[in-house]
Amino acid sequence: xxxxxxxxxxxxxxxxxxxxxxxxxxxxxxxxxxxxxxxxxxxxxxxxxxxxxxxxxxxxxxxxxxxxxxxxxxxxxxxxxxxxxxxxxxxxxxxxxxxxxxxxxxxxxxxxxxxxxxxxxxxxxxxxxxxxxxxxxxxxxxxxxxxxxxxxxxxxxxxxxxxxxxxxxxxxxxxxxxxxxxxxxxxxxxxxxxxxxxxxxxxxxxxxxxxxxxxxxxxxxxxxxxxxxxxxxxxxxxxxxxxxxxxxxxxxxxxxxxxxxxxxxxxxxxxxxxxxxxxxxxxxxxxxxxxxxxxxxxxxxxxxxxxxxxxxxxxxxxxxxxxxxxxxxxxxxxxxxxxxxxxxxxxxxxxxxxxxxxxxxxxxxxxxxxxxxxxxxxxxxxxxxxxxxxxxxxxxxxxxxxxxxxxxxxxxxxxxxxxxxxxxxxxxxxxxxxxxxxxxxxxxx
Amino acid sequence: xxxxxxxxxxxxxxxxxxxxxxxxxxxxxxxxxxxxxxxxxxxxxxxxxxxxxxxxxxxxxxxxxxxxxxxxxxxxxxxxxxxxxxxxxxxxxxxxxxxxxxxxxxxxxxxxxxxxxxxxxxxxxxxxxxxx
Numbered sequence: 001x002x003x004x005x006x007x008x009x010x011x012x013x014x015x016x017x018x019x020x021x022x023x024x025x026x027x028x029x030x031x032x033x034x035x036x037x038x039x040x041x042x043x044x045x046x047x048x049x050x051x052x053x054x055x056x057x058x059x060x061x062x063x064x065x066x067x068x069x070x071x072x073x074x075x076x077x078x079x080x081x082x083x084x085x086x087x088x089x090x091x092x093x094x095x096x097x098x099x100x101x102x103x104x105x106x107x108x109x110x111x112x113x114x115x116x117x118x119x120x121x122x123x124x125x126x127x128x129x130x131x132x133x134x135x136x137x138x139x140x141x142x143x144x145x146x147x148x149x150x151x152x153x154x155x156x157x158x159x160x161x162x163x164x165x166x167x168x169x170x171x172x173x174x175x176x177x178x179x180x181x182x183x184x185x186x187x188x189x190x191x192x193x194x195x196x197x198x199x200x201x202x203x204x205x206x207x208x209x210x211x212x213x214x215x216x217x218x219x220x221x222x223x224x225x226x227x228x229x230x231x232x233x234x235x236x237x238x239x240x241x242x243x244x245x246x247x248x249x250x251x252x253x254x255x256x257x258x259x260x261x262x263x264x265x266x267x268x269x270x271x272x273x274x275x276x277x278x279x280x281x282x283x284x285x286x287x288x289x290x291x292x293x294x295x296x297x298x299x300x301x302x303x304x305x306x307x308x309x310x311x312x313x314x315x316x317x318x319x320x321x322x323x324x325x326x327x328x329x330x331x332x333x334x335x336x337x338x339x340x341x342x343x344x345x346x347x348x349x350x351x352x353x354x355x356x357x358x359x360x361x362x363x364x365x366x367x368x369x370x371x372x373x374x375x376x377x378x379x380x381x382x383x384x385x386x387x388x389x390x391x392x393x394x395x396x397x398x399x400x401x402x403x404x405x406x407x408x409x410x411x412x413x414x415x416x417x418x419x420x421x422x423x424x425x426x427x428x429x430x431x432x433x434x435x436x437x438x439x440x441x442x443x444x445x
Numbered sequence: 446x447x448x449x450x451x452x453x454x455x456x457x458x459x460x461x462x463x464x465x466x467x468x469x470x471x472x473x474x475x476x477x478x479x480x481x482x483x484x485x486x487x488x489x490x491x492x493x494x495x496x497x498x499x500x501x502x503x504x505x506x507x508x509x510x511x512x513x514x515x516x517x518x519x520x521x522x523x524x525x526x527x528x529x530x531x532x533x534x535x536x537x538x539x540x541x542x543x544x545x546x547x548x549x550x551x552x553x554x555x556x557x558x559x560x561x562x563x564x565x566x567x568x569x570x571x572x573x574x575x576x577x
Contacts, residue, residue: 151490286487311505
């Protein structure tokens with residue numbers, strides 16, 4: 001029995017409408033040799049043979065089991081304890097989509113609630129949502145939220161150029177529809193030479209910034225006060241691992257904190273799926289996008305979990321919803337929650353310290369090489385800028401031949417940083433790897 | 446259903462009461478009963494100016510969220526801070542549960558609104574049609 005409801009006359013009418021003779025005409029762009037019904041595939045292989053072939057193909061990838069990685073720039077190679085895989089691999093979690101009939105899935109809701117609570121503790125904020133697709137989405141949603149907090153009256157978003165270039169690109173995809181203005185300003189905490197006026201909804205900064213550099217909490221506190229005095233919100237994009245060591249944004253006056261959650265227990269996965277962290281203050285929580293799990297008691301007084309403040313979401317009031325996002329990255333958020341629970345406060349601090357010390361060790365060694373200079377005089381966390389004697393693309397090619405994934409070519413996004421590379425060192429980089437990198441850079445220069 | 450004889454009504458169930466130079470607005474007893482338990486009211490800010498029929502507040506209940514429309518044009522002079530305890534809207538919609546006070550800019554707009562009797566008929570008709 002055919003499950004396609006179209007009759008021959010339906011098809012004829014549709015083909016006439018678009019002006020082609022036959023269905024086959026729609027596939028003329030596909031080379032005839034690979035067109036149905038004769039697919040001309042090679043003869044079939046046994047499962048054993050095909051697994052071998054696929055494995056050989058996958059081994060063409062430069063993976064982190066066989067390479068030392070010094071690339072960061074928004075996605076980070078951190079250790080994932082095996083307990084994370086065991087927890088997210090449970091089929092109750094692994095096979096379930098975000099709960100649309102939520103209260104029946106108490107386990108899923110509790111996992112999200114625990115995740116939200118840990119994000120609040122980490123960022124120093126009051127309320128965190130159940131996560132977004134990635135850090136860039138969170139940042140763009142935060143900007144829209146800031147406009148909503150002003151009841152749509154403030155239409156300008158100021159963003160620091162030291163916010164991740166791809167996040168700024170994502171933000172620009174959000175703003176033309178609602179006709180918002182995005183302004184990039186040079187943000188130097190010392191000078192604060194930006195103007196937050198009465199049309200400004202928010203100032204977006206990143207700390208540690210895209211170059212890995214840190215601003216002091218006291219500077220950021222002053223910045224937050226200036227932004228608040230002008231009636232705008234301060235949005236901070238952060239690296240959650242850095243919060244194991246440095247002041248959480250909630251303590252220096254951030255109104256919304258966002259960040260890429262991948263470093264928390266999620267492997268690099270060739271770029272995704274990741275998760276976006278999102279946290280805000282209680283006074284603005286009704287404008288917060290995304291799903292939100294709350295804790296309550298049932299009719300018999302037992303602890304239970306519910307989706308709460310759902311009136312913000314579009315399934316109740318589509319045209320006036322605060323955002324069109326009504327899902328989350330439940331499995332990635334579960335991994336982040338399991339990771340944080342496994343490490344605990346002191347474990348996270350240790351990871352951050354290892355990153356900090358190894359990155360500084362590597363930076364000192366590289367700075368001592370002829371032709372290479374460390375750029376920037378601010379303190380940094382796990383990434384730093386290196387001025388190179390040759391184009392980073394050539395250096396990276398030579399490094400790859402030596403089994404090393406090199407840094408991010410900053411000239412791609414910042415023309416004045418041509419021949420500058422952003423290197424990243426985490427707890428995963430052994431001293432031997434760092435020595436190999438330094439030796440390789442010396443040879444390449 | 447309670448009705449305040451001193452108010453004019455919108456078909457969308459807001460009321461307005463003009464006393465001297467000031468007007469007060471809120472939602473009707475019928476509206477609160479249809480919404481069920483009110484959990485949050487988003488109020489405008491003092492100084493905001495709205496035209497007749499513009500959304501000036503949002504009321505959230507356990508069941509839904511609804512826009513609240515300005516009965517006649519004016520500038521907000523006071524909002525009801527005690528709606529931080531939103532159940533007041535359910536308990537006393539025409540009294541303690543008012544939403545905002547404002548200076549009306551054109552009192553002739555009252556003529557576009559329903560009298561208490563007309564509103565009662567309107568509600569009866571909505572009930573007959575199964576409400577919403």
